[in-house]
Amino acid sequence: MQKENIVELKDISVAFDGETVLDSLSLDIKDKEFITLLGPSGCGKTTTLRLIAGFLEPDEGDVVFEGKKINGVPAYKRQVNTIFQRYALFPHLNVYENVAFGLRIKKTPEKQIKEKVNEMLKLVNLSGFEKRSIGTLSGGQQQRVAIARAIANHPKVLLLDEPLAALDLKLRKDMQKELKKIQEQLGITFIFVTHDQEEALTMSDRVVVMDGGKIQQVGTPQDIYNEPENAFVADFIGESNIVDGIMLKDYFVEFSGAKFDCLDKGFAPNEAVDVVVRPEDVDIVPENTGMLTGVVTSVSFLGVHYEIIVDIGGFKWMIQTTDEHFVDDKVGLYIEPDAIHIMKKSKYSGLYGDYSSYSEELDLLSEPQEVEE
Amino acid sequence: MNKKSFGNKLIACPYIVWAAIFIIVPLIIMVYFALTDANGVFTLANIASLGRYKKAFAISIVYAIIATAITLLLAYPMAYFMTKLKVSSQKMIMMIVMLPMWMNFLIRTYSWITILANTGIINTVLGKFGIGPLKLINTPGAVILGMVYDFIPYMILPIYSVMSKIDNSLLEASDDLGANAFNKFKRVIFPLSRPGVISGITMVFVPSVSTFYISQKLGGNKTMLVGDTIEYFFNLGPDYYNIASAISLILMVLIMISLFVMNRFSDDDSGGVVI
Numbered sequence: 001m002q003k004e005n006i007v008e009l010k011d012i013s014v015a016f017d018g019e020t021v022l023d024s025l026s027l028d029i030k031d032k033e034f035i036t037l038l039g040p041s042g043c044g045k046t047t048t049l050r051l052i053a054g055f056l057e058p059d060e061g062d063v064v065f066e067g068k069k070i071n072g073v074p075a076y077k078r079q080v081n082t083i084f085q086r087y088a089l090f091p092h093l094n095v096y097e098n099v100a101f102g103l104r105i106k107k108t109p110e111k112q113i114k115e116k117v118n119e120m121l122k123l124v125n126l127s128g129f130e131k132r133s134i135g136t137l138s139g140g141q142q143q144r145v146a147i148a149r150a151i152a153n154h155p156k157v158l159l160l161d162e163p164l165a166a167l168d169l170k171l172r173k174d175m176q177k178e179l180k181k182i183q184e185q186l187g188i189t190f191i192f193v194t195h196d197q198e199e200a201l202t203m204s205d206r207v208v209v210m211d212g213g214k215i216q217q218v219g220t221p222q223d224i225y226n227e228p229e230n231a232f233v234a235d236f237i238g239e240s241n242i243v244d245g246i247m248l249k250d251y252f253v254e255f256s257g258a259k260f261d262c263l264d265k266g267f268a269p270n271e272a273v274d275v276v277v278r279p280e281d282v283d284i285v286p287e288n289t290g291m292l293t294g295v296v297t298s299v300s301f302l303g304v305h306y307e308i309i310v311d312i313g314g315f316k317w318m319i320q321t322t323d324e325h326f327v328d329d330k331v332g333l334y335i336e337p338d339a340i341h342i343m344k345k346s347k348y349s350g351l352y353g354d355y356s357s358y359s360e361e362l363d364l365l366s367e368p369q370e371v372e373e
Numbered sequence: 374m375n376k377k378s379f380g381n382k383l384i385a386c387p388y389i390v391w392a393a394i395f396i397i398v399p400l401i402i403m404v405y406f407a408l409t410d411a412n413g414v415f416t417l418a419n420i421a422s423l424g425r426y427k428k429a430f431a432i433s434i435v436y437a438i439i440a441t442a443i444t445l446l447l448a449y450p451m452a453y454f455m456t457k458l459k460v461s462s463q464k465m466i467m468m469i470v471m472l473p474m475w476m477n478f479l480i481r482t483y484s485w486i487t488i489l490a491n492t493g494i495i496n497t498v499l500g501k502f503g504i505g506p507l508k509l510i511n512t513p514g515a516v517i518l519g520m521v522y523d524f525i526p527y528m529i530l531p532i533y534s535v536m537s538k539i540d541n542s543l544l545e546a547s548d549d550l551g552a553n554a555f556n557k558f559k560r561v562i563f564p565l566s567r568p569g570v571i572s573g574i575t576m577v578f579v580p581s582v583s584t585f586y587i588s589q590k591l592g593g594n595k596t597m598l599v600g601d602t603i604e605y606f607f608n609l610g611p612d613y614y615n616i617a618s619a620i621s622l623i624l625m626v627l628i629m630i631s632l633f634v635m636n637r638f639s640d641d642d643s644g645g646v647v648i
Contacts, residue, residue, distance in 0.1 A: 055545055075548040082549045088542035092564045101560070102550035153550060 005064075006031040006157060006189050007052055012061035014047055014213075021047050023213040024061070029157075029191060034183050036192045038200040039210035040236070045193045046085075048210075049159050052191065054078045066156075081155035083163045087146040089134045095121070095145050096130040102153040120148035123182065140171045147182065157189040164199065176203055197237045201225065209233050230343055234276045235352035241282075241317045242353020245275035245342070253342060256292050256312055260335060264342035274343040276353070279307070279320040281339030290332015296325050309355050316355040406618035419619035426602055426620060430627070433599040436513065436588075437581035440520035441528075444577050445570065447521070448528035452569070453562070455529075456537045463537070470529050473522075482519055482590050489515055489591065511593030519587035520577075527576035535569030536562070571635060579628055599624050 007029040014022040022044045029035055037045040050056040051063055054075030062069050070078060081102070089098050097104075099117045108116070121127050124144035134142065143163060150158055160179070164172045180203050183190045194200055200207045201221040209216045209224060209232075217229040228234035231242050245255035250265035255275045267273060287293050294312035305320045310331060317333070325331060410416045451470075455463050473481055488494045489509040496506040509515060539562065547557045585600030592598075597605075599620060606617035 053545075053549060055548070075545070076551050076553055080549075082546070084542050084546060086542065088540065088546040090543060090546070090561060101547070101552075105551045105556050105560075149550070 004031050005029065006066060007191070008062075008064040009048070009051070010062040010064065012048075012051065012058045012063070014044075014051070014056065014058050021213050022051075022058070025213065025215055026061075027208060027215060027218070029189060032187055032189055033205045034180065034190045034192065034203060035206045035208065036194060036200040036204040037208045037210060038194055038197060038236070039216075040195055043210040044213040045195075045210050046161055049082070049161055049191060049193050052157070053080055053082050053159050079155055080157040080159055081150035081153050082159040082161065083146050083150050085161045085163065085165060087142045087163075089142055089145055089149070091134050093134070094130065095126065095132050095134070095137070098134065098145055099148045099152050101149060106153075116152055117148075120152045123151075123185075124148045124178075139166055140175070143167065143175065147179075151182070151186060151188075155188065157191060158183075160190060160192045162193055162195070164194070165196075172199070179203065201237070209236060211236075227341060228276060228343065230346035231274050231276075231348040231350075231352045232346070234274075234341075234343065235348075239279045239318055239320075240353050241277045241279065241355070243275050243277075243315060244350075245273050247271045247273050247342060251337075253340065256315065258291055260291065260340055261337040262340040262342060263338055264340070267342065267344075272345055274345060274349050274353075276341040276343060277317075277335055277339055279318040280305075281335065282317065282319045282321075283334040284308070284310075284319060284321055284323065284325060285332045285334045287330045287332045290334060292333040292335075294331060294333065296327050296329045296331060299325060299327055318355045403618045403621055406614050407622040408619075410615060411612055419615050420623065422616065423619060423623055426599070429597050429599050429602045430624070432596060433582050433624075434627070436517055436520065436598065437578050440517045440524070440581045441574055441578045443517065443521050444525050444528045445574065448525055448573065449532055449566075449570070452529050452533035452536055452566075455533050456539075467533070470526050474526055478523065479586065481523060482587055485515070485519055485522065485591055486510060489518075510591060511595065513592065513596060515591040516588045516596060516598075519591045520581045520584065523584075523587065524577040524580055527580075528573040531572040531576065532566060532569040536566045539565050574635065575632060578631065582628060583624060 005028045007027075009025060009027045009029075012022050012025045013020070025044070025048065027048075037048055039045050047056065051058055052065075054070070054073060054077075057071060063071055065078070065080075090101065093101070096117055099120050100113050103113045103116060117130070118127070121129065124147050126141065126144050126148065129137070129141070129145075134145070137145065143166075146163070163179075164175050167175060176199060179190070179192075192200075192203065201224075204221055206218060207221055207224050208218045211232050217224055217233045219227070224233065225237050228237065228240075234240040234242055243255045245253050247253050247264075247267040247270065248259065249269055250267075251262055253260050253262050253264070253273070253275060292312050294310040294317070296308055297311050297316065298309040300307045305322050306324060308319045308321060308325055310317045310319055310333065312333070319333070407419055408415055408417070410418065455466050458466070486493070490496070491506045491508070491510065493510070495509060499505040499507065543561055543565070544557060547561045552560060583600045585598060585604045588596050588598045588601055603617050603620050603624075606613040606620070
């Protein structure tokens with residue numbers, strides 16, 4: 001598998017009204033990969049997509065496509081197509097004409113258009129919908145038309161701007177699989193933008209975690225989850241307990257008043273670090289055999305597992321376990337060396353990873369409900 | 374549910390009463406006069422005699438079509454241009470477009486006399502260069518100019534309001550799918566702005582075809598439009614109400630037919646793109 005860069009972003013900076021949106025961002029995107037830009041609202045992920053689409057020009061830096069700089073090339077001349085957040089289907093055209101739009105502009109012969117449109121509608125499971133007007137379609141169907149319309153033009157890169165955000169959970173899961181399937185079938189590059197970390201992990205070959213106009217980490221879903229670079233990434237992807245620690249020496253770290261073996265090295269002796277432990281990697285054991293001890297302060301049953309908050313010296317840990325425990329139980333915690341991940345201190349240190357104020361409801365409420373312009 | 378719909382009806386009440394008194398009743402009176410003679414006896418003679426005024430009808434319709442076409446050609450690019458500006462500038466230009474409507478219609482028409490007359494502003498200026506005087510006033514051109522000037526806001530407003538509501542992401546989508554500026558206009562902007570064009574045409578064509586004042590002031594008394602004919606007969610006194618009503622009725626029917634034909638076109642949203 002030959003993997004060349006199809007899109008390269010070089011030192012891109014963008015500001016709107018003096019406010020920095022992208023801060024000297026560089027990113028290489030390989031041919032035929034499924035890459036996801038992941039981050040909270042306002043992190044610059046959609047702006048990055050618009051730069052590649054050609055709806056926006058960078059203030060500084062270059063956008064390179066197949067080795068050629070394409071700054072200033074208008075959107076309609078670029079070999080990329082976009083699936084818009086709210087689909088942007090043409091309301092005055094029916095399904096067939098929406099899908100045929102790009103082909104008609106290229107003056108494709110009518111017979112070929114017909115073949116292509118039928119092929120595309122079949123691919124997105126919408127055969128028989130040709131004559132339907134856009135207004136009569138459900139959200140999921142409109143989504144499919146948008147996909148068919150974009151890929152009918154044989155783009156080398158497909159840009160997807162939170163395409164699933166407006167769909168309900170069940171449909172979203174189905175579409176995730178379907179998109180992944182379509183990407184493999186067509187063998188083209190997908191650049192996918194989302195704020196949903198689970199979506200990013202399931203679909204992507206590589207994930208780019210962004211915040212504040214900067215890339216925080218690029219890597220495979222496994223890398224991002226298991227080896228987060230800083231507290232922001234650790235917190236944004238999944239649940240994590242992030243505590244202050246001291247790296248006493250290679251493979252040996254102290255936190256929460258105890259000393260632990262770990263698998264990390266390369267820090268200065270006694271360097272202050274952030275320690276990440278995922279809630280599912282902690283075992284609850286009898287108090288006297290634990291490496292750390294604490295008191296259970298809350299228990300919630302989530303079906304597959306319990307989510308338990310344990311107070312250890314004032315710091316609240318989240319632990320996921322299938323065993324039942326009760327509030328006010330005194331418990332011990334056991335952590336394997338490979339469950340401990342050490343990160344350098346960053347500007348995000350101390351901001352995340354404590355579950356003192358944790359409440360499920362709040363978490364749901366603060367989940368971005370989407371529609372970012 | 375019941376309560377709500379009763380409330381809704383109540384809200385509509387004042388207008389329904391208004392419409393009954395000032396629209397429906399006068400229409401009935403007009404039809405009555407059109408179909409009776411001076412003694413109140415039913416007759417079709419009024420309608421049958423209208424052949425004499427076919428020239429007025431023809432001129433009115435031709436003038437109105439020309440005026441509507443010119444208005445559209447001026448207003449459409451203007452409305453498009455407005456949507457490209459900052460919101461504050463859009464409001465500013467909108468105010469300028471509306472500004473003439475703050476002045477009385479008669480005064481606006483009168484002011485054109487002082488501009489176009491043989492001793493008017495244009496001819497005075499041209500005279501300084503030894504040109505003219507050109508015959509500007511009392512020509513068909515002056516009448517059409519008056520119509521365009523008076524009714525152009527009614528064309529700009531609906532087109533602008535429809536156009537400014539076109540979702541920007543649709544324009545980006547057409548860029549994205551490879552459409553250059555021309556294709557974007559032809560395949561997206563124009564089809565989506567068509568409802569505004571249709572209502573603009575209606576709002577300009579209808580008053581143009583039935584206007585009477587503009588033609589008298591700017592066209593001299595040579596060009597009798599339908600509106601002038603109707604006014605002329607009403608001015609002659611009650612004996613002529615029947616013939617005046619008959620002309621009004623036929624004009625109304627003609628307008629209804631043209632609107633119906635036009636709406637046929639606008640309903641055609643089957644999506645067939647003109648290739």
